[in-house]
Every structure is written in structure tokens, then in C-alpha cells.
Amino acid sequence: MASETRDTVRGAQGGSSFSLSDPTVRAVFYQVLVVGIVVAVGWYLIHNTLDNLSRRSIATGFGFLEREASFGIGESLIDYSPRDTYGRAFLVGVLNTLKVSIIGIVLATVLGTVVGVARLSSNWLIAKIASTYVEIVRNIPPLLQLFFWYAIVSDSMPPVRQALNPIPGVFLSQRGLFVPVPVADPVWGEMAFALALAVIVAIFVHRWARTRQARTGLPFPTGLTTLGLVVGFPLIAYIAGGAPTALDVPQLQGFNFRGGAVISPEFFAILTGLTVYTAAFIAEVVRSGIVAVNWGQTEAARALGLNSGRTLRLVVLPQALRVIVPPLTSQYLNLTKNSSLALAIGYPDLVSIANTTLNQTGQAIEGVAMIMGTYLTISLGISIFMNWYNKRIALVER
Structure with a gap:
């Protein structure tokens, strides 16, 4: 009886002791240690940065967003003038980035799906054209492609006063495509x-x-x-x-057109370049997804009397989506982040406007932080939506 009591006491004492030989204790200890190191390094960097800014009398904070911007923006989805604030200018940049990203994602998905299916075509010429497109476009840097499309527009179009007028009210020149819009x-x-x-x-x-x-x-x-x-x-x-x-028809006034709507050369170049470039990668994603579907599914559909188009739409693609969606999400994120290359051709996107803002205010840390935070928010939004869609189409085992 005494021996059992001593063993119980020793076991209780051993169970309450802190020992790194215990895997659970060791795992918790190392995780706490790593978190502590990260917090300490982050605190040091932030403290050191704020101290250096204070010594150099450099303003900090986001109060500059309420000051007058005093610079113009070529195109925007909302009303803007140089008398507006930096905050509104930044909002213009965010909306311009979203416009390019959303339209580019839709167009790249359509074009990439068509090319991906074309690569599997039984027609030799169609399959080779699709394969050539994919291999060429994927191996040219996107920035060079943007320069290429921008050069085509700027060099091949006539000056404003000699603008092409193929349809009444529609004008095409170096300044872009001007079209009538409803009042x-x-x-x-x-x-x-x-x-x-x-x-x-x-x-x-x-x-x-x-x-x-x-x-x-x-x-x-x-x-x-x-x-x-x-x-x-x-x-x-x-x-x-x-x-x-009633229509608002563009009219030539001075050195440019007034009224209507315009598709600028910069917007055309960034949208076309990102669409063509990303579609080449999406085509490979679609092709690999279709190939991943067992050939027996196609044979079964044809045995039921379905033609090739209905077989692809009703049988093959719904199953291929489970393979396509995860890598497709990455391509959507890449297109959104590559939109920052618009700075190189003068399209007023988020990076371009934020760069002008931080050059005028000198608050580079805040400007870069806003750019990073915006892209992070957009990317997380795309990821959340695509993950939801991926779960929705996933097979549920019973």
C-alpha cells in the first residue's frame, strides 16, 4: 500500500514537471519562442523607423489624404479634378485597377477556354495555331507585350484632327476610340x-x-x-x-474630342496585354483539366447520343472544373497583380497614382503600405470567392 502511494506521488510530480523532452511541451515552447522573436523584430523595425522619421522631421500618418492633390488624372470612373483630395485620387486609382482586373479576368477566361479546347481539336491546323499561340505568348515577358500593344495603337493611329470616322459619331485616333453614350x-x-x-x-x-x-x-x-x-x-x-x-456624341474641340466615352490607348494596351498573356496560361489549365477527365466519360456520353458540343458542355467541363479551378485562381491573382505594370505605359492605376502621391507628399511608407494593403484585399477577395466556388462544385462523398 505504501509502495503504491509513493508511485502515485512520483507520477503526479512527473506529470506536472516542465520538460523539453515531452513532445507537446517542446512544440508549444518553440512556437511561443518563434512568435516572440517575430514580435520583437517587428517592434524593433517599427520603433527604429518612427525614430528615424522623427529625427528628420518627416511627417507620418495618413492625414495627407485630406489635402488637395493638385494633379490631374487622365481617366477615372468617378468625377475627379486637381482640387480634390489625395484620398479621392487614391480611390480613382483603386477603381481603375479594379476595372482592368475584372474585365481582364472575364476576357482572359473566355479566350483561354477557347484556346484550351482548340488545343485538343481533331483539326490539325486549329490545334497547331492554338499551340503556337500558347508557346509564344507564355515565353514573352508581360511588360514587353504591353509595350508592343501600346506601340501598335500609338504608331498606327492618325492624329486627332485626321481621326478615322468609320461610323457617324465614332472617332478613332491616337487619343483613343471615342463613341457616343446615352445621356x-x-x-x-x-x-x-x-x-x-x-x-x-x-x-x-x-x-x-x-x-x-x-x-x-x-x-x-x-x-x-x-x-x-x-x-x-x-x-x-x-x-x-x-x-x-438622346445620345452624347463626341465633338472635336481644340486638340481633342469632348463628350461621349473614350477607350484610351493606355487602357486598351494594358487590357489587351494582360488578357492575351494570362489567357495563354489559362488555356493550359483548361487543357490539362479536360485531359484529366477519364475518356470513358466521353464514350458514355456519345453512347447516349450526345454530340461533341453537348458532351463537352454537359459532361466533360463540369468534371474538369474540379481540376481547373485551383490553378485558375492563381492566374486570376497573377492578372490582378500584373496590372501594376500599367505604370510603364501611363495608365493611371493604383500604383501610378500612389507613386505620384508619395512623390509629392514624401510619405513613402504610408503610400507603399496603402498599395500593399489594397492588393492584399483584392487578392484575398478573389481567393475567398474562388475557394467558395471550388467547394461548391466539389464531389461530396456519401
């Missing part, structure tokens, strides 16, 4: 609301049709229904709003 009217907001409502209704119809087909086996024309909703709802809103037809 501001409340009906356009109503049409946007009608379009959003149509999309919501189409989603519910799609879910209902899928449930109905699973229960009865009867298909429902969701494609035509969606098209009718997306076109019909805005059209009804347009007619109900009076069907305005």
Missing part, C-alpha cells in the same frame, strides 16, 4: 435594378428546374428562360421609362 437619365438606374432582379429570379428558376428534373426526369429550358429574363426585364423598364434615345 444621363433615371431610366438607366431602373434598368440596372431590373437586371439585378432578373438575375435573382433566374437563380431561383435554375434551382427549381434542377429539383424538378431530379424528381421527374423532365428537363427545363433554363438557358432560354434566363436569356428571356435578363433581356426582358431591363427592356420592360426601358419602355416604361419612356425609351429615351
